[in-house]
Amino acid sequence: MSELATDPVQPRRVLVVDDSEVEGLYIQALLQPEFTVIVANNLIAFWAHMAEEAPDLILLDVMMKEITGFELAQQLKRNHEYKAIPIIFVTSLDQAGDIERGFEVGGHDYVKKPFLTQELRARVRSALRLKNLEHDLRMRSVTDYLTGAYNRRYFFEAVNSNLSYAQRMRRNLCIAVLDIDFFKKINDEYGHEAGDAVLVHFTNTIRDQIRKYDILARFGGEEFVIQFFDCTIAKCVDMLNRVKNKLIETPCITGGRTINYTFSAGLASLEEIAPKEPIERLIEQADRRLYHAKETGRNRFVTEAKPEPA
Numbered sequence: 001m002s003e004l005a006t007d008p009v010q011p012r013r014v015l016v017v018d019d020s021e022v023e024g025l026y027i028q029a030l031l032q033p034e035f036t037v038i039v040a041n042n043l044i045a046f047w048a049h050m051a052e053e054a055p056d057l058i059l060l061d062v063m064m065k066e067i068t069g070f071e072l073a074q075q076l077k078r079n080h081e082y083k084a085i086p087i088i089f090v091t092s093l094d095q096a097g098d099i100e101r102g103f104e105v106g107g108h109d110y111v112k113k114p115f116l117t118q119e120l121r122a123r124v125r126s127a128l129r130l131k132n133l134e135h136d137l138r139m140r141s142v143t144d145y146l147t148g149a150y151n152r153r154y155f156f157e158a159v160n161s162n163l164s165y166a167q168r169m170r171r172n173l174c175i176a177v178l179d180i181d182f183f184k185k186i187n188d189e190y191g192h193e194a195g196d197a198v199l200v201h202f203t204n205t206i207r208d209q210i211r212k213y214d215i216l217a218r219f220g221g222e223e224f225v226i227q228f229f230d231c232t233i234a235k236c237v238d239m240l241n242r243v244k245n246k247l248i249e250t251p252c253i254t255g256g257r258t259i260n261y262t263f264s265a266g267l268a269s270l271e272e273i274a275p276k277e278p279i280e281r282l283i284e285q286a287d288r289r290l291y292h293a294k295e296t297g298r299n300r301f302v303t304e305a306k307p308e309p310a
Helices: 021-031 043-052 069-078 096-104 117-142 152-169 183-190 192-209 233-249 279-295
Strands: 013-017 036-040 057-060 087-091 109-112 173-180 215-220 223-229 252-254 257-259 263-269
Touching (some): 096 109, 183 257, 192 223, 192 233, 223 233, 263 279
């Protein structure tokens, strides 16, 4: 598994939200070049910056004409995509009730104007450091320790959410269950360290060929599952063929030895199950097709149910 980020000030994109252009530019000047600082002086600019690229930290004024900082913070905390972004209130409001309110609505910290330059920088560093630590802990809890692929628990958590969205928005969703062919033979012939190297190589090869928003998980041993969102079976097969071809072009090299290997896969589409059926139903269908692929020679993909005997 690749190393987790440990730099306390990475990532470092800071969004300053203040309807005073002078105040916003002043804070920007104080924090650059240590941080990448962008400024929003109104709600339109704020939401445009959020849509373009979500920041790693928000410095938020409280007393603004269009909306108070407390109200904007509440909106952000209700948004699944933005709720984890730490918010530091930077304001002249210094009453105990205001400070308490800031933390109640989800603020990470509260800095009173006028502030010391060193204090503001230190609080920004601290907030980003804590965010990175939380991210590292989260990633350790949802990823496989060896390959860095997501684990089974996270897969069901994410895919169940995506399933609900796909059904509501009438988008398709496909599941592929993959299994490395003759993996036991690889372990027996080359050793378990080489087997681990193959698992990592397989994970990285898949990751390079699928899209960023597809979800790859290791379910155990040599079995992996991919959720393809808003995708047809044909497109999924295209991506798996790219994986297959890449394994031929760049096999696993470990300990000075080249290990060539293949994989089999079964695929199933959301269109094949009833609207209220759980995601497990789709995985079961894909798993049965994987078994059929292995029964009929391996190194192949099965996308349809096995024909019933006449």
